[in-house]
Amino acid sequence: MDVGMIPELSKVSLTADLDGHWNRTSTISVAKELPGSSELHSILQQIGHVQQQTSDGETAKTEDVDSSISVFNNFGTKKFPHAIIIGVKKGGTRALLEFLRIHPDVRAVGAEPHFFDRFYDKGLQWYRNLMPRTLDGQITMEKTPSYFVTKEAPHRVFAMSRHTKLIVVVRDPVTRAVSDYTQTLSKNPGLPTFQNLVFKNSSRGLIDTSWSAVRIGIYAKHLENWLQYFPLSGLLFVSGERLVTDPAGEMGRVQDFLGLKRVITDKHFYFNQTKGFPCLKKPEGSSRPRCLGKSKGRSHPHIPPEVLLRLRDFYRPFNLKFYQMTGQDFGWD
Numbered sequence: 509m510d511v512g513m514i515p516e517l518s519k520v521s522l523t524a525d526l527d528g529h530w531n532r533t534s535t536i537s538v539a540k541e542l543p544g545s546s547e548l549h550s551i552l553q554q555i556g557h558v559q560q561q562t563s564d565g566e567t568a569k570t571e572d573v574d575s576s577i578s579v580f581n582n583f584g585t586k587k588f589p590h591a592i593i594i595g596v597k598k599g600g601t602r603a604l605l606e607f608l609r610i611h612p613d614v615r616a617v618g619a620e621p622h623f624f625d626r627f628y629d630k631g632l633q634w635y636r637n638l639m640p641r642t643l644d645g646q647i648t649m650e651k652t653p654s655y656f657v658t659k660e661a662p663h664r665v666f667a668m669s670r671h672t673k674l675i676v677v678v679r680d681p682v683t684r685a686v687s688d689y690t691q692t693l694s695k696n697p698g699l700p701t702f703q704n705l706v707f708k709n710s711s712r713g714l715i716d717t718s719w720s721a722v723r724i725g726i727y728a729k730h731l732e733n734w735l736q737y738f739p740l741s742g743l744l745f746v747s748g749e750r751l752v753t754d755p756a757g758e759m760g761r762v763q764d765f766l767g768l769k770r771v772i773t774d775k776h777f778y779f780n781q782t783k784g785f786p787c788l789k790k791p792e793g794s795s796r797p798r799c800l801g802k803s804k805g806r807s808h809p810h811i812p813p814e815v816l817l818r819l820r821d822f823y824r825p826f827n828l829k830f831y832q833m834t835g836q837d838f839g840w841d
């Protein structure tokens with residue numbers, strides 16, 4: 509298709525992954541008024557290539573149309589998610605979702621819908637409409653890591669369906685806080701140092717729990733809110749650390765929890781030395797290996813060790829409580 513021939517009257521930007529490779533995308537701009545531009549959009553949707561930038565910096569398909577299914581057909585139905593990755597921010601939620609998407613029985617929204625925190629007033633039908641169509645036996649999923657720390661989210665998810673399966677990817681809260689800080693710093697290079705933000709003003713080592721990078725890591729506190737509505741058996745806690753060191757092992761647990769056949773195995777992963785993380789040999793919709801984008805697996809700034817130690821001390825009792833509540837020792841201490 510000669511995109512250069514299309515006049516740019518009013519821009520509609522469609523970011524299409526033309527070669528099926530995650531990190532090499534091309535942007536096509538077409539005129540809104542141009543006859544055929546909506547058809548172009550539809551065609552790109554049909555081949556599953558209409559993408560948008562997700563709030564976590566990854567490129568994701570907006571319409572998860574099966575490549576074998578035309579958008580003009582109505583095979584399958586849009587259902588509320590059977591399972592949601594509810595957290596935690598910077599835990600490894602994007603990696604988990606992308607790994608799950610290689611399973612033929614999983615259909616997921618690529619972007620984060622943020623329904624149960626930001627857009628609840630849009631209503632449940634709006635939410636369901638965001639979901640990809642699924643056939644019998646397939647499960648619908650989404651991920652929005654901020655749900656885990658949103659006070660209203662548990663009762664809202666419960667009101668949608670008490671049977672919703674919930675997955676939480678947890679990571680050492682100290683590393684998570686640094687990762688969170690690194691993300692904010694990348695958007696705002698003028699940010700004060702980590703040590704300036706982590707301690708309360710004029711305090712001698714008092715941790716500032718009003719800073720979200722700290723607060724999110726008090727997992728036991730957030731989990732209490734969820735356990736008021738959901739039984740522990742309705743939640744799965746995935747170790748963010750093991751998702752990196754043993755992705756296939758962790759994916760085995762996830763598939764069991766979701767009642768899926770164990771299709772995703774060690775055959776699907778390879779360790780990319782340059783990236784320093786496991787990558788997919790054959791991701792969904794592509795025959796080429798693929799790693800997550802640059803915003804995942806960033807190097808963290810140096811933080812003085814005594815600051816990290818102080819933060820580790822702060823989290824210790826909350827971590828122990830969390831191990832007790834979940835019956836799992838994540839080994840962060």
Ligand SMILES: Nc1ncnc2c1ncn2[C@@H]1O[C@H](COP(=O)(O)OS(=O)(=O)O)[C@@H](OP(=O)(O)O)[C@H]1O
Pocket residue numbers: 563564596597598599600601602603653686687688690748751752785786787799800803804805806807
């Ligand atoms: N396979 C693979 N590739 C790249 N990165 C991986 C992977 N598995 C886990 N991680 C870790 O995921 C961290 C980002 O977490 P999230 O995806 O939950 O972030 S976000 O909340 O959606 O922004 C990200 O954090 P940073 O290392 O701080 O960038 C990674 O450590």
